[in-house]
Amino acid sequence: MRVALFVACFNDALFPGTGRAVVRLLERLGHEVAFPSAQTCCGQMHWTTGYHAEAAGLARGFAAAFAGHDAIVTPSASCAATVRRDHARILRAAGERDVPPAPPVHELTEFLVDVLGVTDVGASFPHRVAYHPTCHSARALGAGDRPLRLLRAVRGLELAEIPAADECCGFGGTFALKNADVSVALVADKVRHIRSAAPDVVCAVDNSCLAHIGGALSRQRSGVRVLHLAEILAGDGA
Amino acid sequence: MTPRPKFAAAARPALADTALRRALADTAADARARRAAAVAELPDWPALRAAGRAVKDRTLLNLDACLERLERAVVDAGGTVHWAENAAQAARTVVRLAAAAGAGEVAAPAASVLEEIGLDGALTAAGIAVHRTGADAEFPAGARVAVTGVDLMVAETGTMVALERAGDVRRCLTVPDALITVAGLEQVVPDRADLEVLLQSVSRSAGERLAPVVSAWTGVVAGDGPAAFHLVLVDNGRTRALADEVGRAALRCVGCDACLHVCPVYERTGPEPYGAPHAGPIGAIRTPQLRGVASAANASLPFASTLCGACADVCPVEIDIPEVLVRLRGKVVDARRGRPVPTPELAMMRAAAWTLTDPHRYEAALRGGTRWARLLARGGRIRRLPGRLGVWTDARDLPVPPARSFRVWWRDRGERP
Structure with missing residues (x-):
């Protein structure tokens, strides 16, 4: 299958390793990856911060960049939710009528489990790993246990369970700046829960949340690393 | 009378109050458990x-x-x-x-x-x-x-x-x-x-x-x-809220308070920073709807949420609270667009949108931003950001962006023999 990768601007700049991991993984599974070069940003930050007119321009740009692709994959649950759930809202709020259906964007674990029908992707990762279900993956997309099914099939991987795992890490986009004290209070509790599970690595399907959690873990010199799920699934132990 | 402070400032005393934090966490945990048990008894809760x-x-x-x-x-x-x-x-x-x-x-x-x-x-x-x-x-x-x-x-x-x-x-x-x-x-x-x-x-x-x-x-x-x-x-203000096709959903509220007890923000701050009469996620909607967003305090309420969606999941009348919050954020921003001097945030967001709507401008900004950020790195992490971004690094590190973005890697890879 020919799969278009929407890497997400955040990953493009800060976490290119996640994009490379998605490419490696999909190619290992026998698929061809395309990277439409006109892609930039889905407009999530503008939309959720209240800059709706600006978000409309980005939603239109997204549709143009991915026109003609019928399988689009992204390693960001929040960007997938923005396109699938919010782009129609954004365009309607901008006064557009007859808004076309949003481009068919799949979050990576949805694509692997639902579209490709695989849970064992042939990965090996001999470490103790905790999975953090991000709000957008668990609630907005309803990812359910797909990420965990993928993780359970990874050779050598030991799962650690985080208490109160479904509670938000406190990132929330510009919330982390506008309400920095509340945001830090939330991530402090999240990090306390994570450390109680004593993992080597915390993984998720949103690098934005992982940057927040990882930023606090790093400041505490906790020794716990954060890693996108794709980078675990791409690892073949070689 | 001094005006009520914005949510972020009003939340600080609560965040520093150890006994309050513990009491709020206990109350929320108890309310969540009782609600979950009561709802689980019904075979047809979604219906x-x-x-x-x-x-x-x-x-x-x-x-x-x-x-x-x-x-x-x-x-x-x-x-x-x-x-x-x-x-x-x-x-x-x-x-x-x-x-x-x-x-x-x-x-x-x-x-x-x-x-x-x-x-x-x-x-x-x-x-x-x-x-x-x-x-x-x-x-x-x-x-x-x-x-x-x-x-x-x-x-x-x-x-x-x-x-x-x-x-x-x-x-x-x-x-x-x-x-x-x-x-x-x-x-x-x-x-x-x-x-x-x-x-x-x-x-x-x-x-x-x-x-x-x-x-x-x-x-x-x-x-x-x-x-x-x-x-x-x-x-x-209720008929005004009724005229808003998204915001009117908040008028379905039956006052059960379930959203308060699942809200991670409310659990840390308690009711005070929301001001009277409504607190928690529903208060962050209803107070601006009833009182308008002219005051800085009321205008800050729709932003007092991570949009995590836990509230929408429990609401017994299916109010999509995050969606209404986002709409209200748009109203707050729109009310400020008419100012003779744009707010710094508006100028920044406009510049970002201008940059992001063109792949070439985007890539140039990516290159420049990466170079700038790498200069800030100390010991493999960014420990202090300048200006308004400094509130991030007050308590959190930031990863250093790698020298080569994904798109440059992709292009280089394609050029391999």
């Missing part, structure tokens, strides 16, 4: 939520007709209906009615609508003592007039319904002279049959099979209870 939403949507779509029907039923039952356009008018009406009944004191159990209209201040200013009855206050033996809120009103019969844990409203129903009930326009439902749905979903959301004290009263009964019944119906 009950959908039905509750349908009842409220049907009401709101015909709110004018529904309220006129309510008025007729209340009058037919011997009561009187008063309409108040805003909070001040509602408070004046209650004061006038209490004074006309010759009351020097009234019993008034806590209710968010009474707080909304600022009733205590208005009564006190008129020389009428207010007895805030509740768990730690005795019912005033001499009170001949009572003022209450209400949970639901039935248009068909003119019946008021209160759901309580302790029964403070219940004790008011036998005052001799006048019972004055204050309600928001949206608290009406069309028919008695609609109670079947909402009594269940509100009670279960509060962690009960049925609220421990359910009271219903209709007009005046000769020789039994108060000699006069007054219903004060308060608009105070």
Whole structure:
């Protein structure tokens, strides 16, 4: 299958390793990856911060960049939710009528489990790993246990369970700046829960949340690393 | 009077209060567990939520007709209906009615609508003592007039319904002279049959099979209870909210407080930073809707959420609270667009949108931003960001962007022989 990768601007700049991991993984599974070069940003930050007119321009740009692709994959649950759930809202709020259906964007674990029908992707990762279900993956997309099914099939991987795992890490986009004290209070509790599970690595399907959690873990010199799920699934132990 | 501070500033004392933090976490955990257990007993909770939403949507779509029907039923039952356009008018009406009944004191159990209209201040200013009855206050033996809120009103019969844990409203129903009930326009439902749905979903959301004290009263009964019944119906921004096709969803709220107890923000800050009368996720919507976003404090409320969505998951009438919050954020931003000097945030967001709508500009910014960020790196991480971004690095590191972005890697890879 020919799969278009929407890497997400955040990953493009800060976490290119996640994009490379998605490419490696999909190619290992026998698929061809395309990277439409006109892609930039889905407009999530503008939309959720209240800059709706600006978000409309980005939603239109997204549709143009991915026109003609019928399988689009992204390693960001929040960007997938923005396109699938919010782009129609954004365009309607901008006064557009007859808004076309949003481009068919799949979050990576949805694509692997639902579209490709695989849970064992042939990965090996001999470490103790905790999975953090991000709000957008668990609630907005309803990812359910797909990420965990993928993780359970990874050779050598030991799962650690985080208490109160479904509670938000406190990132929330510009919330982390506008309400920095509340945001830090939330991530402090999240990090306390994570450390109680004593993992080597915390993984998720949103690098934005992982940057927040990882930023606090790093400041505490906790020794716990954060890693996108794709980078675990791409690892073949070689 | 100094203006109420913005949410972020108002939250600081609560965040620093160890005992409050612990109490809030315990209360929330208890409420969540009780709600989860009460909801799990029902085989058809999703259907009950959908039905509750349908009842409220049907009401709101015909709110004018529904309220006129309510008025007729209340009058037919011997009561009187008063309409108040805003909070001040509602408070004046209650004061006038209490004074006309010759009351020097009234019993008034806590209710968010009474707080909304600022009733205590208005009564006190008129020389009428207010007895805030509740768990730690005795019912005033001499009170001949009572003022209450209400949970639901039935248009068909003119019946008021209160759901309580302790029964403070219940004790008011036998005052001799006048019972004055204050309600928001949206608290009406069309028919008695609609109670079947909402009594269940509100009670279960509060962690009960049925609220421990359910009271219903209709007009005046000769020789039994108060000699006069007054219903004060308060608009105070509700019809304005009704005109907003997304924001009107908030008028479905039945006041169960389930969203408060699952909200990670509320669990850390408690009710104070939201200001009166509504706290938590629903307060972050309702207060700006009722009071507008002109003040900095009210304008900050829609931003007091991570948009995590836990509230929407538990709401018994399926209010998509994050969606309404995002719409209100748009209203706040739009209200500031007209300023002669753009806010720094507006200038930054416009520049970002201009950059991001063109792949070439985007890539140039990516290159420049990466180079700049790499200069800030110390020991493999960024420990201090300048300017407004510094609040991130007050408590959190930032990863250093790798020299080569994904798109450059992709291009280089394609150029391999």
